[in-house]
Amino acid sequence: MAREKLRLNAPAKINWALTVCGRRSDGYHQLQSLMQTISLCDQVELSRSAADSCRCCPEVSCPPQQNLAWRAWELMRRRYALPGGLAIEIRKAIPSGGGLGGGSADAAAVLRGVNELFELNLNRSQLAELGFQLGADVPFLVHGGFALVGGAGETVQPLTAAEYPLLIAAPAAGLSTAAVFAAYDRLPPAAVIPDPEELRAALLAQDRAAIAAQLVNMLEPAALPLCPQIAAAKDIFLRWGLPALMSGSGSCVFALSDGDRQREEAAIAALSAAGISCWRTHTLV
Ligand code: ATP
Numbered sequence: 001m002a003r004e005k006l007r008l009n010a011p012a013k014i015n016w017a018l019t020v021c022g023r024r025s026d027g028y029h030q031l032q033s034l035m036q037t038i039s040l041c042d043q044v045e046l047s048r049s050a051a052d053s054c055r056c057c058p059e060v061s062c063p064p065q066q067n068l069a070w071r072a073w074e075l076m077r078r079r080y081a082l083p084g085g086l087a088i089e090i091r092k093a094i095p096s097g098g099g100l101g102g103g104s105a106d107a108a109a110v111l112r113g114v115n116e117l118f119e120l121n122l123n124r125s126q127l128a129e130l131g132f133q134l135g136a137d138v139p140f141l142v143h144g145g146f147a148l149v150g151g152a153g154e155t156v157q158p159l160t161a162a163e164y165p166l167l168i169a170a171p172a173a174g175l176s177t178a179a180v181f182a183a184y185d186r187l188p189p190a191a192v193i194p195d196p197e198e199l200r201a202a203l204l205a206q207d208r209a210a211i212a213a214q215l216v217n218m219l220e221p222a223a224l225p226l227c228p229q230i231a232a233a234k235d236i237f238l239r240w241g242l243p244a245l246m247s248g249s250g251s252c253v254f255a256l257s258d259g260d261r262q263r264e265e266a267a268i269a270a271l272s273a274a275g276i277s278c279w280r281t282h283t284l285v
Contacts, residue, residue: 004117008043008044009041010094011039011105012100013037015099017214017216028152034159037141040281044113053087071107095277098251100248104137105137108141112127128143128156161283162283164283165259166254167254167264170278173229175250193218211243223251226251229276
């Protein structure tokens with residue numbers, strides 16, 4: 001019998017590597033990224049109902065009809081002529097404007113959930129293809145795990161992953177992805193575009209020194225002047241021996257932990273003294 005209600009985790013992502021390889025004729029930036037989902041997640045509850053609704057707790061800055069979760073439902077309903085309405089309840093834990101793909105994670109959860117609730121039997125690739133209409137991070141977040149993501153986000157090549165303990169620092173203010181790409185476009189063009197292959201191999205081999213040496217985010221120099229707490233968070237992590245990188249278009253910074261609780265506590269206390277929130281999390285495989 002068809003289900004009436006479904007609860008889903010909507011995990012955030014980090015970008016171990018993010019390189020901008022150029023600009024496409026459709027205006028999108030051509031990207032290459034090693035992405036992995038993490039245990040920090042929103043909770044999404046979907047219930048079949050007479051009318052549509054979308055509630056976020058705490059609230060996000062856009063109206064319900066512009067919420068990516070609602071837009072994911074609208075897309076599915078139109079495409080598959082689905083009957084009735086959907087009530088969407090989101091308990092947000094992923095910081096907004098953090099470069100952790102919070103809105104996209106919720107959209108990906110709705111795509112997966114509606115597929116199940118309405119017994120559409122679509123596979124992950126079909127859902128990912130649909131999801132690309134909603135945002136560049138949605139196809140990867142439909143798959144989850146660890147992947148090499150290319151194009152403008154539509155090419156997802158799943159890879160074998162390992163579980164890593166992480167700390168995530170969230171500056172007091174988020175950043176707009178559009179503003180960061182605009183700032184990136186004003187920078188002089190990069191002389192070298194790093195190849196993420198060595199980092200992929202280091203992540204698989206769990207070679208911490210090689211991982212630390214290969215972390216790269218080409219958007220970081222563009223975001224730093226927009227949010228000084230990014231550099232502050234990186235400095236604190238590095239001072240405590242934790243390799244750190246901005247995720248996506250910022251403003252969150254993740255650090256690769258070695259699981260040493262004392263070191264983690266010291267970094268978390270220093271971040272808190274600087275007005276920066278910090279959570280423990282880990283990558284998902
Ligand atoms: P990305 O890196 O994918 O561009 P982000 O992680 O930096 O995004 P989000 O948390 O996705 O940022 O939020 C960006 C904006 O998207 C928010 O300011 C909000 O107005 C809008 N938004 C739409 N739907 C959601 C949602 N479900 N959760 C959070 N923000 C949402």
